[in-house]
Amino acid sequence: METVVVSEAPQQLVSKLIFNTVVPRPIAWITTVSKVGKVNLAPFSFFNAITTKPPLLFVSVGKRKDGTLKDTARNILETEEFVVNVVSEEFLEKMHLSGKDFPPEVSEAEELNVELEPSKLLKPPKVKNVPAALECVLREHLQLGATPMDVFIGEVVAVHYSPELLKTQKGLIGRLGGKRYCCVSDEIDLSELS
Secondary structure: OOOOOHHHOOHHHHHHHHHHHOOOEEOEEEEEEOOOOOEEEEEEOOEEEEEEOOEEEEEEEOOOOOOOOOHHHHHHHHHOEEEEEEOEHHHHHHHHHOOOOOOOOOOHHHHOOOOEEOOOOOOOOEEOOOOEEEEEEEEEEEEEOOOOEEEEEEEEEEEEEOHHHHOOOOOEEEEOOOOOEEEOOOOOOOHHHO
16 A cells, blocks of 8 residues: 655645545536526536535536636526536436536537426526436535635525435446546445444
């Protein structure tokens, strides 16, 4: 086993270690709408739940290489709304492709033929037929780290879900290191030990 002291290591190695050890990471496939009404769809794997009462999620959005805001971050700051779509195996390829840096005037959903449908309470639509979609309103925006990263805390105000999801999460996708993903295929139930 090797050891790295973070303050003495190159940033590229530190990043690679975080990406490859904090796995699998859930994926927030986020839909937002710009001020001019253009739908943006992009995946983020620095994402998770914070609490259930109230139901809060966070997502961390990096900047573009030139230091400008990504469309998702800009849209959330301008509208204070976003929808987190849960990714299943059937959406893996389109989710991955939606992570490319499309121009702001281009809708990834349109370009990749991803079907959308209206949300219940918010303007951003949800991806049709995903296992779950969580409508969120922005509660807090933080800038953390040297880059800095934009961290958004959203409160879930509506949840669309397949009832099957409450029984099993098989087929859901997580992010590993690099361009690698995993699919939930095995579940270990330890409820008898509780």
